[in-house]
Amino acid sequence: MTTKSVAGRTAVVTGGSGGIGSAIVRALAAAGTTVVVVDADERAGALAAEVGGHAITTDLTDAAAPQRVVDDVIATTGSLDVLVNGAGVQVRTTAVDIAAGDWDRLLAVNLTAAYRLTQAAVKPLAAARGSIVNIVSLSADRAVAGIVPYGATKAALQQLTKGLAVELGPMGVRVNAVAPGYVTTPMTEPVLEKPGFRDRVLSRIPLGRLADGTDIADVVTFLVSDAARYVTGAVLPVDGGYSIT
Numbered sequence: 001m002t003t004k005s006v007a008g009r010t011a012v013v014t015g016g017s018g019g020i021g022s023a024i025v026r027a028l029a030a031a032g033t034t035v036v037v038v039d040a041d042e043r044a045g046a047l048a049a050e051v052g053g054h055a056i057t058t059d060l061t062d063a064a065a066p067q068r069v070v071d072d073v074i075a076t077t078g079s080l081d082v083l084v085n086g087a088g089v090q091v092r093t094t095a096v097d098i099a100a101g102d103w104d105r106l107l108a109v110n111l112t113a114a115y116r117l118t119q120a121a122v123k124p125l126a127a128a129r130g131s132i133v134n135i136v137s138l139s140a141d142r143a144v145a146g147i148v149p150y151g152a153t154k155a156a157l158q159q160l161t162k163g164l165a166v167e168l169g170p171m172g173v174r175v176n177a178v179a180p181g182y183v184t185t186p187m188t189e190p191v192l193e194k195p196g197f198r199d200r201v202l203s204r205i206p207l208g209r210l211a212d213g214t215d216i217a218d219v220v221t222f223l224v225s226d227a228a229r230y231v232t233g234a235v236l237p238v239d240g241g242y243s244i245t
């Protein structure tokens, strides 16, 4: 059901070289989508080659990058049906102690880049009656000490998701979000290695394990597929039940 209904589309996945992003790239490609891997990390090229897609290596905080990405995608593939805003950074510090540059970087990557890319992509997405998925976090709704500024950027992206769903729905563009819990990736590995942290997290997860990227990727694939054709403005927790404990 979900796999057939995304075949033949073109998807842009930002943060596509990362732990979650690379799983999304592979899942969409396996479902027959042409994937454009967008990331600041040069591993994007190898992954694109592996899945028969395209790579754009760029820093999305460069104000000109989002329009350049969309122009490149249209020039290369002729359409843009799916935008997954997965690029993100996390800074672990208390809210009052965060360095000004870190605060600015969190906002620039986690919120502004997703917003600018959406702005640049709206016309082709509307032409394709396509959809957007933003990767938020359970820390958008829960106050998690040590990542409060990160949570604030994710809360803003979550609200942007809902607002855009209202404004873009009449154009035929759906906008949803997934909110992962704890996924083992380069972003979380350092904190998961701290004594006791992993066990404390696991004790709160009804399904009894951390996620891997494929757990998130399968839900993203569903949300961008025709199976989710009447779903917009949704924020879907993909956290093994963490957020309800």
Ligand SMILES: NC(=O)c1ccc[n+]([C@@H]2O[C@H](COP(=O)([O-])OP(=O)(O)OC[C@H]3O[C@@H](n4cnc5c(N)ncnc54)[C@H](O)[C@@H]3O)[C@@H](O)[C@H]2O)c1
Pocket: 014, 015, 016, 017, 018, 019, 020, 021, 038, 039, 040, 041, 058, 059, 060, 061, 085, 086, 087, 088, 089, 090, 109, 135, 136, 137, 138, 179, 180, 181, 182, 183, 184, 185, 186, 187, 188
């Ligand atoms: N890992 C988790 O437990 C978890 C939980 C909730 C939400 N998330 C979110 O999921 C998304 C993916 O996270 P991940 O865990 O895979 O982390 P990751 O660090 O493995 O991947 C993030 C990717 O974003 C890219 N990126 C960062 N800044 C960029 C920039 N300026 N321009 C272009 N690319 C940039 C990085 O190069 C990296 O490939 C992020 O938005 C993160 O906030 C992760």
